[in-house]
Amino acid sequence: MALNRRAQIGLLISVSAVAVAATKQCVQLELPIPVVATNEHYNIRRVDNDIDAVQWALDFSIWNQNLTGTTGLNITKTYEINAELCIPTQKTDKSDILQIAVHGNAWDKSRAWDVRVRPEQQSYVDAAINKGYSILTFDRIGTGNSSLVNAYDEAQPNIEIEILAKITTLARSGKLLSAAKIVSNADTTVPTLNPTQIVHVGHSFGSLLILGLLKKHGNMSDGALLTGFLNSKEFGAVPVGTFEHAYAATHDAARFGRFGSGYVVLTTLNTLQKLYFTEKTLDTELLDYTEKVKQPEPVAVYASARQVFDAENGGLFKGPVQVRYCPGTYDEGQMKEQWFPNASNLTVYVAPDTAHVINVATSASTTYKKMFSYLEEHGL
Ligand SMILES: *[C@@H]1O[C@H](CO)[C@@H](O)[C@H](O)[C@H]1NC(C)=O
Ligand SMILES: *[C@@H]1O[C@H](CO)[C@@H](O)[C@H](O)[C@H]1NC(C)=O
Ligand SMILES: *[C@@H]1O[C@H](CO)[C@@H](O)[C@H](O)[C@H]1NC(C)=O
Numbered sequence: 001m002a003l004n005r006r007a008q009i010g011l012l013i014s015v016s017a018v019a020v021a022a023t024k025q026c027v028q029l030e031l032p033i034p035v036v037a038t039n040e041h042y043n044i045r046r047v048d049n050d051i052d053a054v055q056w057a058l059d060f061s062i063w064n065q066n067l068t069g070t071t072g073l074n075i076t077k078t079y080e081i082n083a084e085l086c087i088p089t090q091k092t093d094k095s096d097i098l099q100i101a102v103h104g105n106a107w108d109k110s111r112a113w114d115v116r117v118r119p120e121q122q123s124y125v126d127a128a129i130n131k132g133y134s135i136l137t138f139d140r141i142g143t144g145n146s147s148l149v150n151a152y153d154e155a156q157p158n159i160e161i162e163i164l165a166k167i168t169t170l171a172r173s174g175k176l177l178s179a180a181k182i183v184s185n186a187d188t189t190v191p192t193l194n195p196t197q198i199v200h201v202g203h204s205f206g207s208l209l210i211l212g213l214l215k216k217h218g219n220m221s222d223g224a225l226l227t228g229f230l231n232s233k234e235f236g237a238v239p240v241g242t243f244e245h246a247y248a249a250t251h252d253a254a255r256f257g258r259f260g261s262g263y264v265v266l267t268t269l270n271t272l273q274k275l276y277f278t279e280k281t282l283d284t285e286l287l288d289y290t291e292k293v294k295q296p297e298p299v300a301v302y303a304s305a306r307q308v309f310d311a312e313n314g315g316l317f318k319g320p321v322q323v324r325y326c327p328g329t330y331d332e333g334q335m336k337e338q339w340f341p342n343a344s345n346l347t348v349y350v351a352p353d354t355a356h357v358i359n360v361a362t363s364a365s366t367t368y369k370k371m372f373s374y375l376e377e378h379g380l
């Protein structure tokens with residue numbers, strides 16, 4: 001904390017140059033993704049200030065019991081998706097396996113998957129690379145450097161699942177790089193990518209979107225690691241009201257001024273602690289990090305989570321799936337039957353002393369090892 005910003009940046013650069021620059025090659029991509037999807041129009045309160053934001057959170061639990069929406073909102077649109085592809089510099093026995101990582105609400109790709117506080121422990125990207133995998137992270141619509149969207153009618157699973165399916169199909173067919181505009185520095189060497197297998201890894205709402213992909217397009221995935229995820233009747237009833245939200249654009253105009261109506265943001269360190277951490281694996285530097293990197297979230301994501309549960313299950317997913325659960329209740333039999341009927345293996349694992357976000361817990365590297373050994377046990 002005592003370091004000034006320039007010194008911190010210098011430190012980050014030198015650390016990454018020593019620790020990882022030699023092992024991974026990364027490129028930033030802009031991917032135009034055309035999508036056709038049918039969303040819903042929900043009866044959601046407009047959120048244009050802090051008063052609305054609090055009222056929205058209070059309303060939510062009521063709506064959740066009886067959510068009214070108009071179905072059949074057809075959307076045909078091309079989204080700009082900002083992504084980062086990292087591959088091991090040296091070919092490994094796993095570099096042809098591509099992990100596609102999907103972040104949760106209120107995060108973006110790099111903040112979630114490439115935590116730069118003690119990256120050797122916390123960065124999932126670096127951990128995957130060190131294990132030999134290739135990895136693609138991308139900003140979901142409405143966050144990071146991907147298209148900003150209407151917070152009510154657009155940011156919904158029906159569209160996000162189709163975006164994930166398109167990205168996966170491009171990667172599978174070896175066309176991801178040719179479909180993208182490379183936005184890294186000119187001297188970056190563009191790698192080649194022809195993955196033989198694809199593993200989807202999610203956090204929280206990202207895991208929910210992957211569940212949607214497995215139900216609707218299950219044969220696109222060879223395996224899945226779902227973190228910060230659970231299966232209970234209460235799943236849809238995320239107690240939004242428990243976690244203080246403010247209207248993003250005015251909460252911090254410098255950071256979030258570009259976000260408009262319907263974008264809310266978690267308010268304080270206390271709220272972030274409640275939502276993301278548990279005492280035994282809390283480190284204050286990582287807690288501070290979550291405040292520095294927090295991102296707005298569009299209100300529709302909460303109202304529309306049901307779309308995933310309601311989606312028909314084609315039963316085409318036949319790979320292994322590891323579900324990492326934050327403590328509470330679940331019904332494993334029901335989960336297998338409803339969500340992964342033809343999965344080759346379903347393993348539920350509760351990460352000890354770890355709350356909702358494994359990536360910022362001090363237990364991260366232990367958790368990552370369990371995830372990779374699960375893949376290895378199942379030939380990935
Ligand atoms: C849910 O809302 C609809 C429309 O407002 C209403 O007709 C219905 O009775 C409500 N159902 C319950 C269980 O409250
Ligand atoms: C939306 O698309 C579906 C499927 O293509 C079609 O059946 C439906 O009529 C469309 N709805 C509207 C309002 O255009
Ligand atoms: C978008 O990308 C620019 C540079 O490419 C970066 O400085 C900025 O932090 C990114 N914005 C977000 C919200 O991630």
Ligand SMILES: *[C@@H]1O[C@H](CO)[C@@H](O)[C@H](O)[C@H]1NC(C)=O
Pocket residue numbers: 219220316
């Ligand atoms: C997945 O299944 C669909 C429908 O059966 C088929 O059209 C498609 O080619 C399959 N894709 C892969 C990657 O196997």
Ligand SMILES: *[C@@H]1O[C@H](CO)[C@@H](O)[C@H](O)[C@H]1NC(C)=O
Pocket residue numbers: 314315316341342
């Ligand atoms: C998936 O499993 C169900 C039974 O649980 C079976 O009826 C169905 O044919 C399977 N689907 C595929 C694509 O194997």
Ligand SMILES: *[C@@H]1O[C@H](CO)[C@@H](O)[C@H](O)[C@H]1NC(C)=O
Pocket residue numbers: 345346347374377378
């Ligand atoms: C699923 O895989 C794990 C190893 O990753 C194994 O311990 C477990 O027994 C398997 N489950 C079933 C039902 O075979």
